Amino acid sequence: xxxxxxxxxxxxxxxxxxxxxxxxxxxxxxxxxxxxxxxxxxxxxxxxxxxxxxxxxxxxxxxxxxxxxxxxxxxxxxxxxxxxxxxxxxxxxxxxxxxxxxxxxxxxxxxxxxxxxxxxxxxxxxxxxxxxxxxxxxxxxxxxxxxxxxxxxxxxxxxxxxxxxxxxxxxxxxxxxxxxxxxxxxxxxxxxxxxxxxxxxxxxxxxxxxxxxxxxxxxxxxxxxxxxxxxxxxxxxxxxxxxxxxxxxxxxxxxxxxxxxxxxxxxxxxxxxxxxxxxxxxxxxxxxxxxxxxxxxxxxxxxxxxxxxxxxxxxxxxxxxxxxxxxxxxxxxxxxxxxxxxxxxxxxxxxxxxxxxxxxxxxxxxxxxxxxxxxxxxxxxxxxxxxxxxxxxxxxxxxxxxxxxxxxxxxxxxxxxxxxxxxxxxxxxxxxxxxxxxxxxxxxxxxxxxxxxxxxxxxxxxxxxxxxx
Numbered sequence: 466x467x468x469x470x471x472x473x474x475x476x477x478x479x480x481x482x483x484x485x486x487x488x489x490x491x492x493x494x495x496x497x498x499x500x501x502x503x504x505x506x507x508x509x510x511x512x513x514x515x516x517x518x519x520x521x522x523x524x525x526x527x528x529x530x531x532x533x534x535x536x537x538x539x540x541x542x543x544x545x546x547x548x549x550x551x552x553x554x555x556x557x558x559x560x561x562x563x564x565x566x567x568x569x570x571x572x573x574x575x576x577x578x579x580x581x582x583x584x585x586x587x588x589x590x591x592x593x594x595x596x597x598x599x600x601x602x603x604x605x606x607x608x609x610x611x612x613x614x615x616x617x618x619x620x621x622x623x624x625x626x627x628x629x630x631x632x633x634x635x636x637x638x639x640x641x642x643x644x645x646x647x648x649x650x651x652x653x654x655x656x657x658x659x660x661x662x663x664x665x666x667x668x669x670x671x672x673x674x675x676x677x678x679x680x681x682x683x684x685x686x687x688x689x690x691x692x693x694x695x696x697x698x699x700x701x702x703x704x705x706x707x708x709x710x711x712x713x714x715x716x717x718x719x720x721x722x723x724x725x726x727x728x729x730x731x732x733x734x735x736x737x738x739x740x741x742x743x744x745x746x747x748x749x750x751x752x753x754x755x756x757x758x759x760x761x762x763x764x765x766x767x768x769x770x771x772x773x774x775x776x777x778x779x780x781x782x783x784x785x786x787x788x789x790x791x792x793x794x795x796x797x798x799x800x801x802x803x804x805x806x807x808x809x810x811x812x813x814x815x816x817x818x819x820x821x822x823x824x825x826x827x828x829x830x831x832x833x834x835x836x837x838x839x840x841x842x843x844x845x846x847x848x849x850x851x852x853x854x855x856x857x858x859x860x861x862x863x864x865x866x867x868x869x870x871x872x873x874x875x876x877x878x879x880x881x882x883x884x885x886x887x888x889x890x891x892x893x894x895x896x897x898x899x900x901x902x903x904x905x906x907x908x909x910x911x912x913x914x915x916x917x918x919x920x921x922x923x924x925x926x927x928x929x930x931x932x933x934x
Contacts, residue, residue, distance in 0.1 A: 492566040494544055495551035503565035503573050507636035510577040511629050520592035521629040522576040524600055525643040526554070529621045529655035531570035542613050543570075546620070553606040557599070573640070574603065580851040591851045593628055593660065597726060598827070600624050600658045602800050605767065607656075621656035623647055632661045658726065678711070678724050682736050686712050689744050690910035693919065693926060694762070694881065697895055697902050700925030704760035704794065706903065707745045708910045709737065725766075738769045742779065746786035748913050753787075757920045762794030762824055767801045771808060776815050790820035794845065798826045806837045817842035824881070829869060839876055846873040850884020850904070857893035870899045891927065 490502035498506070507523065514521045528550075535543040547570065554564045554572060563575040576599055579592035603624060610617035625646025633639040642661040650659040681687065691705040711724050728734040741763060749761055769775055783790055795816055802809050802825060813823050824845035825838075829852050848869045856863045866882070873880035882894050885904030894902060907926040908919075919926070 495548055495566050497551050497555070497572070498563055498565040500565060500567050500573075503563060503567070503575060504636055504640070506563050506577075507575055507639065510575060511634075511636055511639070514578065514629060517578075518581065519577075520579040520581045520590075520631070521639070522579060522592065522596035522599075523627045523639050523643040524574040524576070524596065524603065525567075525625040525627075525640070525647040526572040526574060526603060526622050527624075527647050527651070528570040529623055529651070531620070534620065538613070545613055546611050549611050550606070554603070557602050557606060573643070574599070580854075582851065582854050590631070591854075593626075593631070595851070596626050596628065597658065597660070598798070598800055600626060601726065604656065604658070623650040623655060624658040625650055626658065626660045628661070678727060678733060681711050681724075682733050685740055687737070687740055687744070688712060689741065689748065689913065691761070691913055691916045692903055692910040693908045693916070694760075694901055694903050695907045695926050697882075697891065697900060700907070700927030701923065702759065702916075702919060702926065703901055704762065705916055706794075706796070706910075707741065707748075707761055707763040709741055710910075734766045734768050735772070738766060742782050743786075746782055746788050749788050749792065750786050751913075752917065752920070755917065757917065758792065759916075759920060760792050760794055760822065762796050762822075764796045764798075764826065765801075767797075770797060770801065770812060776812065776819065779816070779821075780819055791822070794822040794824050796824040796826045796847070799828050802841060803837065806840075810841055813842050817844075827883075829865070843876070843878050845881055846876075846878045847881045847883050847903075848899075853882045853884050853890060853894070853902075853904075854886065855890070857889050863893065866894075866899075867897050870894075870897045888928070 490499060491497065492499045507521070510521045513519070531543065531546075534546060547566070550572075551564070551566065554574065558564050558574065559576075562577065565573045565575070567573050576596055579595050582591045603622070607619065607621055610619045625643045625648070627633060627639045627641075627643035627646060629639050632642045646659045646661040650657045653659065688710045689707050690710055691707055693702045694704040694706060695701070696703050709721055709725075711721070725734070725737075728737055745761060745763055749759075752759060765775075772778075780790070783793065795813075797809075797813075802813075817823055822844040823842055824847055825841075825843050826847045827849045828846050829849045846869065848866060852862055852866050852869070854862075856866045870880045870882075879901065880899050882890075882899050882902040883904065885891055885894065885902045885906045887906060890904075891902070891906060906928065
């Protein structure tokens with residue numbers, strides 16, 4: 466007997482069921498994952514990380530003064546802001562990451578499969594540095610104004626970071642710790658990032674560091690150390706990278722991993738960058754006067770790079786010091802290059818045309834596409850240490866390093882391996898025909914006087930045995 470039910474009832478019921486299933490794991494307004502899905506994915510990521518010896522990070526993102534948007538412009542505009550922000554956050558995440566809307570104006574970002582081990586800054590962890598780098602990229606998405614019906618306005622966010630296995634052993638605790646860190650960030654001031662610490666005085670410590678940093682800028686109490694870039698065939702120095710060190714009033718060195726991100730947040734990075742540039746030029750000139758010619762690289766922050774006067778001021782400083790731009794390497798991180806590729810390309814082309822060498826630092830930790838990478842005037846591709854470390858023991862990591870070396874060569878770039886610490890890693894890189902590298906196997910960052918001595922004697926930095934220098 467034929468059914469007497471309306472012909473569209475089954476399809477309507479199916480659509481309703483699909484809608485219910487969708488909303489079980491997605492936020493209705495933004496289309497992002499909801500808290501339920503985030504928790505499931507987080508637990509799966511932690512289980513995988515525990516099995517493979519990896520790390521996981523949760524970044525809690527909460528908008529600053531969002532209530533003012535709703536109160537002054539209306540809830541509809543507030544909803545549009547959240548939708549635009551969701552699209553920006555989705556655009557910066559990797560395939561293995563997950564962005565979720567927790568509630569209201571609060572979002573969660575899951576970073577899975579992070580490599581553990583020593584970071585590029587002594588005393589730091591590679592997984593935490595990777596999480597902080599992504600947090601910096603999150604702040605970057607707030608730099609461009611949000612637009613509603615032709616009206617532009619800006620807003621900031623406070624971020625908190627929780628790490629597995631450093632801070633927590635389960636997903637619920639990890640989310641809680643990221644939330645605690647986010648609220649500490651708000652206590653310090655809007656637009657910042659705090660990493661979870663069990664130390665309840667952490668916000669005060671950060672405030673003290675901020676005060677020390679401002680005093681250091683006033684006194685210019687900085688030092689430049691230089692880490693050799695080594696020819697992997699014979700161990701001779703082919704260049705150096707200038708790395709800033711801060712010194713507190715009590716004489717202790719302030720780790721750059723702490724004060725550089727903070728300097729970015731409180732607007733002091735420009736003054737610090739100016740000091741680095743002038744001191745580096747002075748040292749290059751001193752080496753030149755001693756008959757020592759060497760390429761020197763230095764790191765440029767996003768704020769420096771995107772300043773309209775940066776290329777002009779850079780050339781003026783070099784000209785005043787009598788330094789040839791061809792012997793200066795401008796290093797920017799992969800994440801910086803990809804934050805605003807078109808703008809970055811124009812600036813880098815201007816600098817490259819003036820004679821500077823361009824290096825992409827920490828390659829492999831960002832989100833660059835091959836097409837965008839090819840369009841940039843890059844001379845040196847620095848393979849991040851998280852891939853180099855133990856690459857001879859990990860087939861997947863080794864394959865990735867091999868691919869990066871070959872990619873650089875195919876694009877006419879010079880591959881440089883960062884974080885080389887053992888003779889086994891050196892042998893592996895030599896087998897891949899990677900020409901140059903940096904790392905503790907050869908030398909830690911040292912004062913300029915030690916570089917002068919090494920250059921004068923011209924000795925090889927490759928030790929006869931495995932331990933790092």
